[in-house]
Amino acid sequence: MISDKPWWSESVIYQIYPRSFFDSNGDGEGDLPGVTSHLEHVQQLGADAIWLSPFYTSPNKDGGYDVANPRDVDPRFGTLEDARTMIARAHQLGLRVLVDVVPNHFSDQHPWFKEAISASAGSPERNRFHFYDGKPDGSPPNNWISLFGGPAWTQIETSDGSSQFYLHLFDSSQPDLNWENADVASDFEETLRFWLDLGVDGFRIDVAHGLAKENILVDHHDPQGLSDALRLDAQMSAEKRGELLASVPFFDRDGVHAVYRNWRKVFDSYNREIMAVAEAWVHPPVRATRYVRSDELQQVFNFDLLVAPFDAAFLFECISSTIEMLREVDAPATWALSNHDTPRVATRHGANASRALALFVLALPGSCYIYNGQELGLPDAELADSDRQDPSFFRTKGVQKGRDGARVPMPWSGDTSPFGFSSGSPWLPIPSEWKEFSVSSQSAEPASTLNLYRSALKIRKNSLVGAGEIEWVDKGDAGLLSFRRGNFTVYLNTGAAEIEIPKVGELILGSAPEVNLIDGFLYLPAASAAWVVII
Numbered sequence: 001m002i003s004d005k006p007w008w009s010e011s012v013i014y015q016i017y018p019r020s021f022f023d024s025n026g027d028g029e030g031d032l033p034g035v036t037s038h039l040e041h042v043q044q045l046g047a048d049a050i051w052l053s054p055f056y057t058s059p060n061k062d063g064g065y066d067v068a069n070p071r072d073v074d075p076r077f078g079t080l081e082d083a084r085t086m087i088a089r090a091h092q093l094g095l096r097v098l099v100d101v102v103p104n105h106f107s108d109q110h111p112w113f114k115e116a117i118s119a120s121a122g123s124p125e126r127n128r129f130h131f132y133d134g135k136p137d138g139s140p141p142n143n144w145i146s147l148f149g150g151p152a153w154t155q156i157e158t159s160d161g162s163s164q165f166y167l168h169l170f171d172s173s174q175p176d177l178n179w180e181n182a183d184v185a186s187d188f189e190e191t192l193r194f195w196l197d198l199g200v201d202g203f204r205i206d207v208a209h210g211l212a213k214e215n216i217l218v219d220h221h222d223p224q225g226l227s228d229a230l231r232l233d234a235q236m237s238a239e240k241r242g243e244l245l246a247s248v249p250f251f252d253r254d255g256v257h258a259v260y261r262n263w264r265k266v267f268d269s270y271n272r273e274i275m276a277v278a279e280a281w282v283h284p285p286v287r288a289t290r291y292v293r294s295d296e297l298q299q300v301f302n303f304d305l306l307v308a309p310f311d312a313a314f315l316f317e318c319i320s321s322t323i324e325m326l327r328e329v330d331a332p333a334t335w336a337l338s339n340h341d342t343p344r345v346a347t348r349h350g351a352n353a354s355r356a357l358a359l360f361v362l363a364l365p366g367s368c369y370i371y372n373g374q375e376l377g378l379p380d381a382e383l384a385d386s387d388r389q390d391p392s393f394f395r396t397k398g399v400q401k402g403r404d405g406a407r408v409p410m411p412w413s414g415d416t417s418p419f420g421f422s423s424g425s426p427w428l429p430i431p432s433e434w435k436e437f438s439v440s441s442q443s444a445e446p447a448s449t450l451n452l453y454r455s456a457l458k459i460r461k462n463s464l465v466g467a468g469e470i471e472w473v474d475k476g477d478a479g480l481l482s483f484r485r486g487n488f489t490v491y492l493n494t495g496a497a498e499i500e501i502p503k504v505g506e507l508i509l510g511s512a513p514e515v516n517l518i519d520g521f522l523y524l525p526a527a528s529a530a531w532v533v534i535i
Helices: 032-037 039-045 080-092 111-118 182-198 223-229 238-245 256-268 285-292 312-327 345-349 351-361 391-395 439-443 449-462
Strands: 012-016 049-052 069-073 096-101 153-157 163-167 202-205 275-278 334-336 367-371 471-475 480-485 488-493 499-502 506-510 516-518 521-524 528-533
Touching: 012 039, 012 449, 032 039, 032 080, 039 080, 039 449, 069 080, 069 182, 080 096, 080 182, 096 182, 182 256, 223 238, 256 275, 256 285, 275 285, 285 312, 312 471, 312 480, 312 488, 345 351, 351 449, 351 488, 351 528, 439 449, 449 506, 488 521, 506 516, 521 528
Parallel strands: 012 049, 012 367, 049 096, 096 202, 202 275, 334 367
Antiparallel strands: 153 163, 471 480, 480 488, 488 528, 499 521, 506 528, 516 521
16 A cells, blocks of 8 residues: 555554563563574564664663663663664665654763762762752652652762752652753764664654653652542542543643654654654543644554453543544554553453454554563463562552563463473573464464464555555444445444344454354454444
């Protein structure tokens, strides 16, 4: 399908968590040469681009999102030359390359933070971060709670006996940067240009909504409630969550947009199509459109499907409202069913429903993101507490189980764990029963989840899907959701019973073998989806 739209407008982007993709040297951790050697898998899947989670120099206290040097490769992942080779190989295969940038915080092992620790209160070195004196009673400057649990402040003492606190919205090893400091802005522009000069095609911006802070010396009226509201798994009414998220002093403040307007100037200075996608958790959702105005970023993640129930009426509301609000700023929608921070879609909804959702989402207008292993139908792995590594597990004393279950390495081949991922012991154990999920096993099975994704992406890329505006046909009544784009129609049944639909056309793909077209009637079992075309 030929289009004059930018490449990202209808792209399928495959997220690679490098540590869990493929280990080339037997140390139990995935690496950049491992990514390079398995890019054919992504190409054969039918993706248009890859996005790599961080592989920069890092103590790895938070899966690489604690960056000590954003312009070098951590030795556990390889070298800068390995990065160049990977980018070149991806481009040979027709794949664009996005890399993560982490502008909200650095690692406490970054040279800047080491300088700040050694410097005095009020020094230029400390001004790059958020250092403040405590309250008169010795408590932190305010009562904010870290998203990983515990106080958002850590106290440090200097050689002269004085003390201050520094802000960290995540782990204490991740001090937040002060984006009102010119050094910070200049350094990140250098980082963007470094990777663009190396050949990447864009960026995923971590915590894009978090760079500007307001009222830092003011206590929040309900810090624990706010912390709970910011967690996906918290049990809280929508009304209470909305009330708490209406004004978060450290997220989605107006000041972030000046940063991205400056970044856009950097992107536009290159003689090729550069894109950036914002990870921006905002409330209400319409505020996400502010990140993709014409002089800012190109995409913003829509996280609705990561938390949505498998309910046709609910899905209609969140999908239709997303498309409508982004149309107002002429930006493409983005769709994601899984990522490295949330429970996998197969765990949230089950195998059948996750296949049906994938088929439905891959037909929507806009850009789709696939998290490595999603195409295999991987669930979250059950892990012993002794195997867990996520800092949120330790900071909450086990109350939050963390994200490790969604980060277990990919099974590639073979009969026993680690299923071709590594010749050594993997950094997280791969369940012994995952043979059926491996790439080699599923490649040989026509009805596998992997082959469903391959078929869907081939159709999406080469013929029917992605052409024309969306026209809703069924809006969730009785569990049926469907829309039309040109002569193509997609159906989703979220109900518990089979649905019979008359006079639909020709069935070209179903999410389950039981999806059938007989005498002009489409038989859609519970938790299934179908693609139909009118010839």
